[in-house]
Amino acid sequence: MEVRPIQVEVDVSDGLPVFIMVGFASAQVKESQDRVRTALKNNGIALPPKRITVNFAPADIRKEGAGFDLPVAAALLTAAGVITPSALEGILVIGELSLNGDVHAVPGVLPCVIRARELSCRFCMIPKGNLREARLIRDIRVIGVGNLCEMIRYLIDPDSFIPEEETDENLPPQEESVDFMEICGQEGARRAAEIAVTGFHNLLFIGPPGAGKTMLARRIPTIMPALTFEESLELTKIYSIAGLLSEEHPLIRERPFRSPHHTSSPQSLTGGGRNPRPGEISLAHRGILFLDELPEFSRRALETLRQPMEDKIICLSRTAGTYIFPASFMLVAALNPCPCGYYPDMNRCRCTAGEVAHYLGKLSQPLLDRIDLCADIPSVSFQEMSSGAGTTSSAEIRKRVECGREIQRRRYEGTGISCNGEMSNRFIGKYCTLTEEGKRLLKTAYEKLRFSMRSYHRILRVARTIADLEACEQIGSAHVAEALSYRALDKKYWS
Numbered sequence: 013m014e015v016r017p018i019q020v021e022v023d024v025s026d027g028l029p030v031f032i033m034v035g036f037a038s039a040q041v042k043e044s045q046d047r048v049r050t051a052l053k054n055n056g057i058a059l060p061p062k063r064i065t066v067n068f069a070p071a072d073i074r075k076e077g078a079g080f081d082l083p084v085a086a087a088l089l090t091a092a093g094v095i096t097p098s099a100l101e102g103i104l105v106i107g108e109l110s111l112n113g114d115v116h117a118v119p120g121v122l123p124c125v126i127r128a129r130e131l132s133c134r135f136c137m138i139p140k141g142n143l144r145e146a147r148l149i150r151d152i153r154v155i156g157v158g159n160l161c162e163m164i165r166y167l168i169d170p171d172s173f174i175p176e177e178e179t180d181e182n183l184p185p186q187e188e189s190v191d192f193m194e195i196c197g198q199e200g201a202r203r204a205a206e207i208a209v210t211g212f213h214n215l216l217f218i219g220p221p222g223a224g225k226t227m228l229a230r231r232i233p234t235i236m237p238a239l240t241f242e243e244s245l246e247l248t249k250i251y252s253i254a255g256l257l258s259e260e261h262p263l264i265r266e267r268p269f270r271s272p273h274h275t276s277s278p279q280s281l282t283g284g285g286r287n288p289r290p291g292e293i294s295l296a297h298r299g300i301l302f303l304d305e306l307p308e309f310s311r312r313a314l315e316t317l318r319q320p321m322e323d324k325i326i327c328l329s330r331t332a333g334t335y336i337f338p339a340s341f342m343l344v345a346a347l348n349p350c351p352c353g354y355y356p357d358m359n360r361c362r363c364t365a366g367e368v369a370h371y372l373g374k375l376s377q378p379l380l381d382r383i384d385l386c387a388d389i390p391s392v393s394f395q396e397m398s399s400g401a402g403t404t405s406s407a408e409i410r411k412r413v414e415c416g417r418e419i420q421r422r423r424y425e426g427t428g429i430s431c432n433g434e435m436s437n438r439f440i441g442k443y444c445t446l447t448e449e450g451k452r453l454l455k456t457a458y459e460k461l462r463f464s465m466r467s468y469h470r471i472l473r474v475a476r477t478i479a480d481l482e483a484c485e486q487i488g489s490a491h492v493a494e495a496l497s498y499r500a501l502d503k504k505y506w507s
Contacts, residue, residue: 013249013337015127017104019069020080022087027063035068037075044081044109048088051081051113055160060092073333076287079118082107082137085160086167099167104128104136113160117141119255122248122262125149135170137163143176145252145262148245190231193405197396201228204387204498206409209236210416211477212433213470214321214343214382216306218501219389221353225346228389229302232344233269234406236299237414243298250297250338254290268299274308278316288328288335293320296341306347307374314379317343321382324434340434343383347375349505372505381466384433384474386501416480432477437469444472449489457496461503471495 031045045066052059066084068075083105089095106124108116121142126149128136135153138146143156155173157163166173192202201217201224208215209232217225239247247264251257257264272281272292283291292301303309320326320339328335350368354360363371420431423443429435435443446454458468475487475495484491 013123013253015123016070016073017127017131018073018075018080018083020083020087020105021067021069022084022091023065023067024060024088024091025063025065029061029063031064031066033066033068035066035071035075036073037068037080040078041068041075041080044078044084047081047109047111048085050111051109051160052085052088054111055113057089057094059088064088064091077118077120078108078116079106079120081109082115082139082157082163085109086137086163089164095164095167102132102134104133104138105163107137107139107157109160115139115157115159115163117259119257120253121146122148122245122252122257125152125154126249128152137166141259144259145248145257148248148263191234191406192231192409193403195224195227195231196399197392198224198228198389201387201389202404202409204385205232206235206413207474207477207481207498208232208342208344208385210413210432210481211384211420211473212342212431213384213474213477214433215345216380216383216386216502217344217346217389218349218386218505220357220391221348223389223391225389226304229300229304229344229346230269231406232300233267235409235413236267237410237417239265239267239298246338247298250290250294254295256295268296269302270296270300271302271304274303274305276309276313278310278313281313282316282320282326282328283335283337284328284330288330290337291326293317293326293339293341294337297338298340299342300344301341303343303345306345307371311374311376314374315376318378318382342433345383375506377464377506380502380506381464381470383502384470385498387498388501412481415483416477419480419483432473432480435473435476440469440472444476444487445485446475446487446492447489450475450487450492453489453492453496457492461499463499467499471499474498 031049033042033045049059086095086100086105090097090100104124106118106121108118110116117139121138122145125136125146129149129152133152135155136146137155137157140156140158143154146154155166155170157166195202204215205228207213217228219225244264247268248257248262251264270292276292279291281292283289283294321343324338324340326337326339349355350361350363351371352362355363355368424430427439454471463471475491478491478494479487
């Protein structure tokens with residue numbers, strides 16, 4: 013997410029004809045010498061038969077990607093006398109060249125343009141395919157080029173670039189294709205989802221097959237508040253780095269809902285690779301990471317979630333450097349209580365006690381402690397099915413969620429956090445004040461159920477959210493009791 017500017021320098025001197033690249037360039041970057049040389053030749057520009065040296069400074073940062081083609085070509089043309097050196101002062105150039113001189117789009121342009129604005133660059137020269145993405149930043153001039161000849165023309169005379177008419181990025185939100193009204197019964201799970209979204213808490217659904225766990229999870233984005241422009245821009249930066257932006261509508265307007273398969277590797281969740289890219293955790297930033305059939309994920313993959321769930325960032329250390337990606341996501345998970353799915357209904361469950369213990373034992377207690385709400389999803393009765401869908405729509409639930417979020421926004425203004433789920437322990441004593449009845453109930457539960465300190469703090473956060481939904485300043489015994497009910501299930505299944 014952090015962009016480091018690279019200075020591209022070219023020297024053309026007497027000597028044996030050779031093209032050398034220095035400055036810790038990867039093999040992918042070194043291949044640009046052939047692309048640049050061929051593109052120049054095919055556009056009628058012959059390089060002199062001299063010694064050409066290209067340097068990428070600073071030399072201690074490894075250079076990756078094909079975006080260096082265009083700056084190498086620009087610097088080479090300047091060294092050859094085609095472009096004056098003053099034309100390249102204080103500008104950002106990025107793009108990939110084809111052999112015929114066309115300029116292709118590259119990932120990660122938006123963070124680069126933001127960094128260029130911070131460095132007070134005169135303008136940015138980028139591929140035409142990235143122009144809509146870069147125009148999201150309004151207070152810097154951006155020039156889009158489609159080929160090598162356009163690059164030369166606009167470098168010599170930047171004022172000759174006539175920008176296309178900009179389309180309105182503030183399009184109306186798409187109509188939701190799913191709605192909570194389609195769910196029959198499951199009032200307890202609906203309530204748990206509403207609390208979880210209001211406070212941005214992690215949520216776990218437990219129930220038999222076909223009870224509606226996945227159906228509930230896929231409707232949670234419909235009750236989440238709309239993204240602010242700052243959040244949209246933050247998400248767009250992540251998806252730009254990952255190369256997942258749409259060329260027509262690059263701005264991310266909807267909260268992400270990522271649902272990786274249970275065979276996903278730890279690296280696909282956390283991110284990584286030779287040139288580290290964001291993983292599913294970061295792609296779910298400001299949105300939902302849904303893990304269906306939770307015990308089917310590998311133990312190693314699940315344990316990688318623990319640190320990002322606490323810190324809201326993920327730090328990847330590699331020999332080439334340390335990469336930090338945002339990871340403020342809401343975990344929604346679903347699981348069956350046993351391999352066959354019907355435990356503890358012993359009339360239908362075919363699993364032995366050992367099989368049930370082994371299945372549930374795939375989830376460690378530290379991971380369960382980081383899940384704020386655990387909701388039981390019972391089988392839907394015939395009466396509930398025959399009575400039709402629910403009576404509360406996603407729009408109605410979203411209004412209540414937005415009221416709760418507004419209370420939290422005013423409370424945490426200036427603290428760097430926005431939701432109860434992000435509240436650190438030092439804020440709990442300040443903002444989670446309990447009535448005397450609430451204190452006595454929480455004390456009794458803590459001593460009898462032997463909660464960990466982390467569970468205790470998470471119960472307080474959930475109780476704070478329940479109180480916010482009712483616009484109560486203090487946390488009462490009813491709020492504590494409801495918060496405790498969402499911790500009772502993990503004691504039921506993992507006692």
